[in-house]
Each structure stands twice: as structure tokens, then as C-alpha cells.
Amino acid sequence: MEPIKDELNLEEITAIFNAQKANQFVVANQPIKQRRKKLLALKKAVEITYRDAIKEALFKDMGKPSAEVDLTEIFPITSEIKHTLSHLNSWTHKQRVSTPIAFLGASSYIKYEPKGVCLIIAPWNFPVNLTLAPLVSAIAAGNTVVLKPSEMTPHTSKVLKTLVAEVFNNNEVALIEGAVQTSTDLLSLPFNHIFFTGSPAIGKIVMSAAAKHLTSVTLELGGKSPTIVDETASIKSAAKRIAWGKFVNAGQICIAPDYIYVHKSKYEALVTEFKKVLDSFYDNDANTSKSYACVVNENHKSRISSIIEDAKKHGATIAYGGKIDKNSDAIEPTVLTNVSMDSRVMQEEIFGPILPIISYENIEEVIASVNANEKPLALYIYSKKNKNVQYILNNTRAGGSCINNNGVHFYNNNLPFGGSNNSGIGKSHGFFGFQEFSNARGVLKQNIPGALEILTPPYTSFKEKIINLTIKWLS
């Protein structure tokens, strides 16, 4: 099919919505093998046909190294599709459940039915992964889908639009490009589900628009994800894993370790190790390294620069990096020490290559400080002592966690991925994503006349006795 033209007005958007609405039962009632066929076609398009075009576009949009595109954009989609294909039959099968004895003569099951016409709104930081991975779950559940990628990565959106038009008909999956007005127009329509990935501020706008139609939402949001390195942690491996998790995609990751609390006995060692690791990752000069991405645009470059300036004004020391390339969108990996809790770097989501390190003496202070803020999307713990790990897990709240690693929980499709309250509502990946795009329809089938049938009016005293016995013995 021809890709959809660039700027659509509300009328044109509504026409696509209506076409999908009219087609939703056709899509929903296709045999499961048809869903499998679509997922395989999507996999082939991402993994083979469009892989080079995706890489080229992501390099133009944000200087992403080719290996990072493979690891963080291509692999999550191919692995989501593979996982889905191997479980789709069991997920879509009737899930039999037992029926209480009071309803003798009946049987019960759960049927996961598609929600209907769904909207997926994506951010710019992993524009392929975060547009297409939820699409996998939506297709698996049997929905029709409108995709709205971010306007900030236009080259990638163009490739995605061509890819989607090649694999799907518009009345099944349609990609609509556009910025705030397009998003606002889409949000005015009565979708059956909205899956939004982006900032908490826009998440609130999405949720209030959805409330007008009582549309269900999945909100994959962001925030500050703390990392705690305790006195027993292995500093060498912690530094290497944190450095990768923080500086991949130049720190523009929702699940990046936002800042570090390290026990004071390991503070110096961790800072020293970071310097070694970062030199080795980027050959002593990240801004010219082919292994390091850029900041997405001038606005974000100046936002991140001003966060560094503000931290310095509040007394922070640059322990590593801090160089901002005037001729490109590169900002060196920047490690900050002596950081004030009043500086912006500790007040807002960093979403860039700055890593503040704070030392602590008492874990209670750390827990109090984490719990004084919004619930994070992720919280990471580096420790060799299970007792410490359990104590931190039990006394904090977060959407997800890794122990002795960071970010990799995102890649395990058997785990639910998402936030909690300010960092998100609902979960994605694997069965959790499938569930999000499905309505769990409870079905009770009366096979033979049931015992309760004798309890219809008139309510004689004999029937009341039986009702009492039912409450006492059969509830």
C-alpha cells in the first residue's frame, strides 16, 4: 500500500480511524495463523528488508552507532516477535478456570478478546523499538492500530511509515506522522486503548484526553531511576555495567541509572573506575568515537549543557568529561561529584550523558531520599549481600529493578516492563503486553440446570433457609 501523506488534518485522521473501526471484527476474527503471518512479515521487514535504512535514518537523526541500533532497536523487536510467536497459541486459547460449587452445572473460561482500535504514541529516544514493540503486542491480541511516532526523529519516522505501508493495509495498521496537533487530533477520537510512551507531563495530557471516552491507557513514562552501590559491591563490574547503561544512546534512555548513591568506603574507587571504563569504551575521546551517539537536537543539547552549568554553580566537580562539541550534537559522558541535592541534576530527569555520584554512610538516608521522590521507573542495586538487597527492595518502590546490573530487565520478555504511578501505568512485553491490548472476557456457560435455579422468587421460608445454607457452606 502507498504510505500515508505527511500532514493529515482531523478529517483525514478520522477517516483512517473509521476505516479501522469498520475493519476491527474482520481483523479480530482472522485465524491465529494470520496474526502469526503478520508478525513474521514485520520481523522480516525490520530484521532484513529495512535494517540498513533504519540504521541510516537513526544515524541522521541522532548519530546512533550501528551496533547500538542492532542491540537497542532491532533486537528488542525481533526477540519480542519470537517470544510472541512461541506463546501466541496458549495466550489466545480459552483459559479454563474452575467454577464454584454453588454454580454446579456450569463451566467457566477467560477469553482474551482484542480491545478494538488502538493508538500507539511513541517518543524519539528509541523510535523504532518503542513504536514497533507495542505494535507486536497489539497485533498478537488481534487489534487494528494507529501509530504516531515522534516528530523529533523525522528520518526514522519516514522509514517506519514506508515499512508499515508495505506490510499492512491502512485499515489494519496505519502510521500517521505529526507533532502536537496531530497527537491532539488523534487523542480526540474514541480509541479503545491508548499505549503512550513519553514523559510524565504529556502522560497526564494523554490520560485526561482518554478519560473523555473512558479509553483504557498504558502509560510508559520516565523519571529519575536511582542506582545504589553498597559497601560489598564489586566496583569493577558495577562501573562497567553502569557506564554502559548510562551512556548508551548518550544517556537518552528512560531506564538509565539516573544518579548513583555509593557507600563512602567505595566512592573514590568507583569514580576512578568510571574514568578507566569510559576511556576504554570511547578510546579517550567520546565526541569523535564511532561508538557514542549524539544528543537528539539543539534544544536538548542546550538543556543538558545548562544542567551541567547549574550543577557547577551549586558546587559540583566534573570528575570526567563535560566537553560539549560546538560543531556537532555530541556531549561527552560527564561524571559529576560533590553534587548538591538542590541542583537541577538532582531535581529533574537527566535524559542525557550526565552521571551524578553521591556518597552515603547510612542506607536509611538513601531510602528516605528515594522515597521522598516520585516512584522511579527502575531502581538498581549493586551488592553482594542478599540481606542488603532484600532490605532495599522491601523498603522502596519502583516499576522494575535489576540487581548487579541495569537496564537489562527490559530485555527479558518474561518480565513485565513498566513504571508505577508517576513512572507509568500498566505493563508491556510478552504476555503482559498482550494482556494490555486485550479485554479478559469472563465467560460462564450453563451446561445443565444449576442448583441456584430453585432459588428464584417467590422467596419462601424454605428457600431462605437454603440461601442461608448456601452462604454458610457454599460461598
Ligand code: NAD
Ligand atoms: P514526550 O512526552 O515529549 O513525547 C512523546 C510523544 O508525545 C511524542 O510522539 C510527541 O509527539 C507526543 N506529544 C508531545 N507533546 C504532546 C501534547 N501536548 N499532546 C499530545 N501529544 C504530545 O517524550 P519524549 O521527549 O519523546 O521522550 C522522553 C520521555 O519519554 C522521557 O521522560 C523518558 O523517560 C520517557 N520514556 C519512557 C519510556 C518507557 O518505556 N517508560 C521509554 C522511552 C522514553
